[in-house]
Amino acid sequence: MTAASPTAARPSMATLRALFRDRPVIPLVGLLAILVLVIELASPGIVKASWAGVILRTAVPLAILAGCQTLTMLTGGIDLSVGAVASMAGFVTATLIHSPGGVPQAIIVSLLLAALAGLITGLVVGVFRVHPLIVTLGMSFIVLGLANVWQLQSVQTGAGVPSELRTIGSGMQLEVVPNSLVVFVPIVAFILLLLRRTGYGRLLFAIGDNPVAARLSGARSWQVLTALYVLSAVLAGIAGLVLSGLTNTASVSLADSSVLPSVAAAVIGGTSIMGGRGGYGGTIVGALILTVLSALLTVLRLPEPTRQIVFGSIIVVVAAAYNRVTAEA
Amino acid sequence: MSAAAPTVGTARPRALDSAAAYVRRNGWTFGLIALLAGLLLFTKLIQPRYGPIPIQGLATSVQPLVLAAVAQAIVVISGGIDLSIGSMMAFTSVVSATLMDKQSDQVGIAVVVAVLVLGIVVGGVNGALVVLTRVPDIVVTLAMSFVWAGCALLVRSGPGGSAPGWLKGLVVGPLGNEWIPKAAVVVLVVVFLIWIPLSRSRAGLSIYAIGSNRLAAFRSGIPVSRTRFLAYALTGLFSALGGLSLTATTGIGSPVPGPYTLLSVAAVVLGGVSLAGGRGGVFGPIVAVVILQLIQTDLTFLRFDSNYAYVAQGAILILVTGLSSLVSFRRMRA
Numbered sequence: 001m002t003a004a005s006p007t008a009a010r011p012s013m014a015t016l017r018a019l020f021r022d023r024p025v026i027p028l029v030g031l032l033a034i035l036v037l038v039i040e041l042a043s044p045g046i047v048k049a050s051w052a053g054v055i056l057r058t059a060v061p062l063a064i065l066a067g068c069q070t071l072t073m074l075t076g077g078i079d080l081s082v083g084a085v086a087s088m089a090g091f092v093t094a095t096l097i098h099s100p101g102g103v104p105q106a107i108i109v110s111l112l113l114a115a116l117a118g119l120i121t122g123l124v125v126g127v128f129r130v131h132p133l134i135v136t137l138g139m140s141f142i143v144l145g146l147a148n149v150w151q152l153q154s155v156q157t158g159a160g161v162p163s164e165l166r167t168i169g170s171g172m173q174l175e176v177v178p179n180s181l182v183v184f185v186p187i188v189a190f191i192l193l194l195l196r197r198t199g200y201g202r203l204l205f206a207i208g209d210n211p212v213a214a215r216l217s218g219a220r221s222w223q224v225l226t227a228l229y230v231l232s233a234v235l236a237g238i239a240g241l242v243l244s245g246l247t248n249t250a251s252v253s254l255a256d257s258s259v260l261p262s263v264a265a266a267v268i269g270g271t272s273i274m275g276g277r278g279g280y281g282g283t284i285v286g287a288l289i290l291t292v293l294s295a296l297l298t299v300l301r302l303p304e305p306t307r308q309i310v311f312g313s314i315i316v317v318v319a320a321a322y323n324r325v326t327a328e329a
Numbered sequence: 330m331s332a333a334a335p336t337v338g339t340a341r342p343r344a345l346d347s348a349a350a351y352v353r354r355n356g357w358t359f360g361l362i363a364l365l366a367g368l369l370l371f372t373k374l375i376q377p378r379y380g381p382i383p384i385q386g387l388a389t390s391v392q393p394l395v396l397a398a399v400a401q402a403i404v405v406i407s408g409g410i411d412l413s414i415g416s417m418m419a420f421t422s423v424v425s426a427t428l429m430d431k432q433s434d435q436v437g438i439a440v441v442v443a444v445l446v447l448g449i450v451v452g453g454v455n456g457a458l459v460v461l462t463r464v465p466d467i468v469v470t471l472a473m474s475f476v477w478a479g480c481a482l483l484v485r486s487g488p489g490g491s492a493p494g495w496l497k498g499l500v501v502g503p504l505g506n507e508w509i510p511k512a513a514v515v516v517l518v519v520v521f522l523i524w525i526p527l528s529r530s531r532a533g534l535s536i537y538a539i540g541s542n543r544l545a546a547f548r549s550g551i552p553v554s555r556t557r558f559l560a561y562a563l564t565g566l567f568s569a570l571g572g573l574s575l576t577a578t579t580g581i582g583s584p585v586p587g588p589y590t591l592l593s594v595a596a597v598v599l600g601g602v603s604l605a606g607g608r609g610g611v612f613g614p615i616v617a618v619v620i621l622q623l624i625q626t627d628l629t630f631l632r633f634d635s636n637y638a639y640v641a642q643g644a645i646l647i648l649v650t651g652l653s654s655l656v657s658f659r660r661m662r663a
Contacts (some may be wrong), residue, residue, distance in 0.1 A: 078467075080591070120647075124647055124651050128650075128651040128654050128655055129654050130647070130650045130651050130654050131604050131650075133410075133594070133604065134594070134595075134598050134604065134646060134647075134650050135647055135650070137591055137594060137595060137643075137646065138595070138642075138643040138644070138645075138646035138647040138650075139643060139647070140591075140643070141595075141639045141640065141642050141643030141646070142639070142640050142643035142644060142647075143643075144639055145636045145637060145638070145639025145640035145641075145642075145643065146636075146640055148634075148636035148639070149634050149636045149637065149640075152634065152636070260412075260471055260474070260475070263468075263471060264468075264471065264472065267468045272465075273465045273467055273468060274465065304479075304482060304486075305479040305480070305481075305482035305483040305486075306479065306483070307479070308475045308476065308478055308479030308482065309475070309476050309479035309480065309483075310479075311475050311479075312472040312473055312474070312475030312476035312479065313472070313476060315468070315471075315472035315475070316458060316462065316464065316468075316469055316472045316473070319462070319464040319468050319469070319472070320458075320462035320463075320464050323462065323463055323464055
C-alpha cells in the first residue's frame with residue numbers, strides 16, 4: 001500500500017508532463033492566472049473588465065510582433081528587423097496623411113514598403129542561404145537609416161498619427177473591448193489556420209525540423225522562406241500602425257524596444273528557437289504574460305532598474321522551467 | 330644528380346606552399362586588410378587633408394566597438410552568441426566611472442582590476458545559466474541583457490561619474506610616431522596579450538573544438554560545459570574592457586546600453602567568424618570594425634546624409650555574407 005503510492009504517482013506525473021508537452025498553453029494560462037492573482041492581491045480591486053481591456057489593448061502590438069517571431073522561429077530563423085519595419089510603417093503613414101490619397105493610400109504605401117523589405121530579406125535568406133539573424137539585422141540598419149533620411153525630407157510636411165489609427169489603436173468599446181481586436185482577431189485566425197490547416201504551415205514546421213529532409217522531399221524552401229519573410233514584414237508593419245495609434249506617436253524608433261520582448265514572448269510561449277516546434281496560441285499567452293508582468297511591476301511601484309532585472313530573470317526562469325518540464329525523459 | 334634535384338626543387342615550393350596555405354587559411358582577414366588599405370587610399374583621395382590626427386580620432390572612436398567585437402567573436406567561435414554585451418559594457422562602464430570619480434590614481438588602478446573581475450563574474454553568470462538551464466544561449470543572453478541594463482541603472486540613473494586623466498590619456502593622441510595612434514596600440518596589446526596565449530592553449534583549442542562540433546569534442550574528452558562557461562566568462566572580460574574603454578573615451582559612464590550588441594554581431598560576421606562556430610579569429614572582426622567606421626567617415630566627406638551610413642552598413646552586411654555564402658556553395662559543388 002505504502003509502496004504502491006509512488007508507483008501510482010509516477011504515471012500520473014508522466015501524463016502531466018506529456019500533457020504539458022503537447023498542450024503548452026495549459027501551464028502558461030496557469031502562470032498568467034497566478035500573475036493576475038498576485039496583481040489583485042497587491043492592489044485589491046484593480047482586476048476588473050476595464051483593466052483586462054487595457055491589458056489586452058497593450059498586448060496586441062506585442063502579440064502581432066511575437067507572431068512574426070513565431071513564424072520565423074518555426075523555420076529555425078528569427079526576425080530582428082520587426083522593430084525597424086514596424087516603426088517605419090507607423091512613421092511613413094503619419095507623414096503621408098496629407099497626400100492626395102489620404103489615409104488609405106498612406107497605409108497601403110507603408111505596408112508595401114514593409115513587404116519590399118521583407119522580400120529582400122526573404123530572397124537573401126532563401127536563395128543565398130545567409131543566416132536570418134544576420135540578414136534581418138542588416139535589414140534593420142537599412143530600414144532605420146532610410147527612415148531617418150525620410151524624416152529629414154519630410155520634416156516640413158507636418159506629420160501626425162491619423163485619427164483612424166488612433167481609434168483602432170487606442171479606442172475601446174464600452175470601455176472594455178479594445179478596437180484593435182478588429183485587426184488582431186483576423187490576424188490570429190489567419191496565423192492559426194495557416195499553421196494548422198495549410199500545406200504551407202506544414203512546410204514551415206518541416207523546414208525548421210529538418211531542412212535537408214524537407215528539401216529532399218521536394219519542398220522548395222527558397223519560395224517558402226521568401227513568402228515567410230514578406231509575411232513577417234507585413235505583420236510587423238501592421239503592428240507598427242497599431243502601436244503608433246496606441247501611443248499616438250510616430251517616430252523612427254517607436255518599436256525598437258519591442259523587438260526583444262517579442263522574441264521573449266514567443267520563447268515563453270513554447271516556440272523553440274531551434275525550429276520545428278511551437279505555435280501561435282502559446283505566443284499570444286506569452287505576450288499577455290509579459291504585459292501583465294510589466295503591469296504588476298508597475299503596481300508594485302518597483303523602480304525602473306529593479307523592474308528590468310525582475311523582467312529578465314523571469315524570462316530565464318520560465319524558459320528554464322519550460323525546458324525542464326517538456327524535456328524528453 | 331637526378332635524386333638531388335627534386336630535394337632542391339621541393340624545398341622552396343614547400344616554404345611557398347606553407348605561406349600560401351597560411352594566406353588561404355586567413356584569406357578572409359587578408360581580404361579585409363586589402364579592403365581597409367583601399368578605403369584609406371580612397372579617403373585620402375577624396376579628402377587630401379586626411380592624415381595622422383583623424384586617424385588618431387578614428388582609433389579612439391572605434392575602441393569600444395573593437396573590444397565588443399572581440400568579446401562577441403570569442404563566444405561565437407565557441408558556437409554560442411551573447412546578446413547582452415551592450416548591457417554588460419554599460420554596467421561595467423557606470424561602475425568604473427562611479428568608483429573612479431574624484432579618486433586617486435591608486436584607487437583608479439584598483440577599480441580597473443575590480444571592474445575586470447566584475448566582467449568575468451557577469452559573463453560567468455551568463456555562461457552558468459546557459460550551461461545549467463539548457464535554454465538556448467540566444468534566449469538566456471537576451472533576458473540577461475535586461476538584467477545587466479537594470480544593474481547599470483541601479484548604480485546610476487543617469488550619465489555621470491568621471492574618468493581619471495591617466496585613463497583618458499591612454500586612448501587619445503599618438504605613441505612615438507604621429508602615425509601610430511595610442512588607442513590602437515593599447516587595444517591591440519591588450520587583446521593579443523590575452524587572446525594569443527589563450528588561443529594556443531588547451532582551453533583555446535577546446536573553445537574552437539566545441540564550436541566546430543560539440544558532440545565530437547565531447548567524445549574526444551573535452552569538458553564541453555566548462556569550456557562554454559569559460560567562453561562566456563572571457564566574453565564578459567572583454568565586455569568589461571569595452572566598458573572601461575567607453576568610460577575612457579567618453580570621460581563618463583552612461584547606464585543606457587549603446588548599439589554595441591548588434592554592431593558586434595555584424596562585425597564578427599563581417600570579420601569572417603562563422604555564426605555556426607569553430608571558425609575565425611579576433612583579428613578579422615577588429616579590421617571589420619575599422620572598415621565600418623571608415624565607411625561612415627567617407628560618407629560624411631562625400632557630403633552624404635549621415636543616416637546613409639546605417640544603410641551602407643546594413644547593405645554591406647547583407648551583400649558580403651550573401652556573396653561569401655554563394656562562393657562557398659560553388660566550392661562545395663566543385
